[in-house]
Amino acid sequence: MPCPLCDSTQLKKYGKLPNGSRKYVCQVCNNIFIDGIGEICCNPEINFLRFKKRSIREIVTSQYYRHASNLRYLVSRINHTLEKINEIKTLIYENIILRLLGYIVLVVSTIFISIVIALVNTYKLFQKSKDYILSYISNYKFWHGLAIISFCATITFLVSYSISGNLDGRSGAMFYMQAEALLQGRTNLDVTWTLDLIPFDGKLFLAIPPLNGFLMLPFVHFFGGRFTETVFSLVLYFLLIIVQFIYVEKFASSQKNSQRRLLFIFLTLGTMIFPCAVIASSWFNAVLGSCLFLSLAWITLYYAQGLKQDIFAITLLAIASIGRFHLAVIFPAFILKAWFSRYAGNIKALVALCVPAVMFIIFVAWWNWVRFGSPFSIKYEELLYADFFKENIQKYGFRNLIYIFPNIYHGIIAIPKLVTQFPFFKIDDMGNGILAISPLFIYILRDKNRSDSWKNFAWLCMAIIAVPIFTHCSTGWQQFGYRYFLDFFPFASFLLLKSRVNPTHLLPLTCILISLWFNMFGAVLFLNPELFGAQS
DSSP states (O other), X not given: XXXXXXXXXXXXXXXXXXXXXXXXXXXXXXXXXXXXXXXXXXXXXXXXXXXXXXXXXXXXXXXXXXXXXXXXXXXXXXXXXXXXXXXXXXXXXXXXXXXXXXXXXXXXXXXHHHHHHHHHHHHXXXXXXHHHHHHHHTSHHHHHHHHHHHHHHHHHHHHHHHHHSSOOOOSOOHHHHHHHHHHTTOSSOOOSOOTTEEEETTEEEXXXXXXXXXXXXXXXXXXXXXXXXXXXXXXXXXXXXXXXXXXXXXXXXXXXXXXXXXXXXXXHHSSTHHHHHHHOOHHHHHHHHHHHHHHHHHHHHHHOOSHHHHHHHHHHHHHHHHHSGGGGGXXXXXXXXXXXXXXXXXXXXXXXXXHHXXXXXXXXXXXXXXXXXXXXXXXXXXXXXXXXXXXXXHHHOSBOGGGHHHHHIIIIIOOOEEOSSTTOEEOOTTOOOHHHHSGGGGHHHHOOOOOOHHHHHHHHHHHHHHHHHHTBSOSOSSOSSOGGGGGTHXXXXXXXXXXXXXXXXXXXXXXXXXXXXXXXXXXXXXXXXXXXXXXX
């Protein structure tokens, strides 16, 4: 068998292929070939010294021919390989599609089954809720409570509407303007008045804390000018009397139904929450909004059974403090009360209880920064106040111990001046004492049970809050009653209901009637003093 390249017979065995074919190597031209196959298996290394029978040209020509044959073979093998690869890709692609379809079917079926299970559970929950709701609605107490709440809310609405024949905004629209400004991406107010505003960098900013401005945001966005602060005050009032109804049902549960209804009427129509809702100016709405969240904070803390409920109670206090910054002074009292009552010695619980207070501080710092560029100053000393306070502020400052006695007098003691003309009293713009216009609160002073820790804690909270209020330069002028009393109202309401006063007895019932008379007619006199003739 000659070499296919040089026809030499000087061959040497060079191994075998897996299929059994034998390989040979030419001793002349070093060509490696397979027995019976006239193709070169690898590039030959031509031995020119030992090659004599053929010219270099022939050898090179023959070599190129063999290379071409190898190239054609290689191309054919590549094409064959590509065909195989395409077949494999097709199979893989089909498998992937099938798997994806399988996964999709699995996911869809899982979601469908989950939805079915959820619907079944929801239906069961709905059935349970429906049964609970129906049983609750069918309960006499529910309808009785709904009726008494609706009765008080209707009276308040009618009195508020009758004063001007509409629910348009009254004195001041500060929170409406603030909500409108926030919707426009600014914190300064574009207004013509300057009272209770802080000038800074050529702009005017509201000095009153912004809780109500944020609460009014969605309503101003959807209803615009139709949602006035008068409407807003009625919304706050309605929510607050619902909370007070819960107060009465929980804290006076030992009393008869008729007694609880009288106490509820007193709290909703015979205290300062009624004049605040009817007068509906920004200054009155400020205390009304914070009172709502403070009331929720107190009852939540009272009935809290775990850390989450305690944190929620302190969070509600933080929200109330956003409307009345000085309410933050009772943060330590709330935190320590919860901690010592249920988690004494648990540092992690103490840290968790402090989180709402820290968030409040962060909010106030942010609010100062976005307005004045500094997180550490509220610039209250630059407040544009009424001329009525000018002399005292210039002489004593915004806070001074000298203001304690005027606040105590006008906030607690001051009796309206009695006159012979209907409705037989004259209001004091500086304020009328809460024990004078809502005398039923006197009974919290007659309660001799000093062993109740919650009663003592309520007194402590009121004492702490009294410090920043009674040392302030203003008693709340101009006003009817003492609007700052709403900062104490949740605690005073709690103490009154816990005192077990019987409102059906003659003296307490007389106090309730006096309270209704003063507060209902006092609100009307404040807004429209000419309605019953000139007040002198």
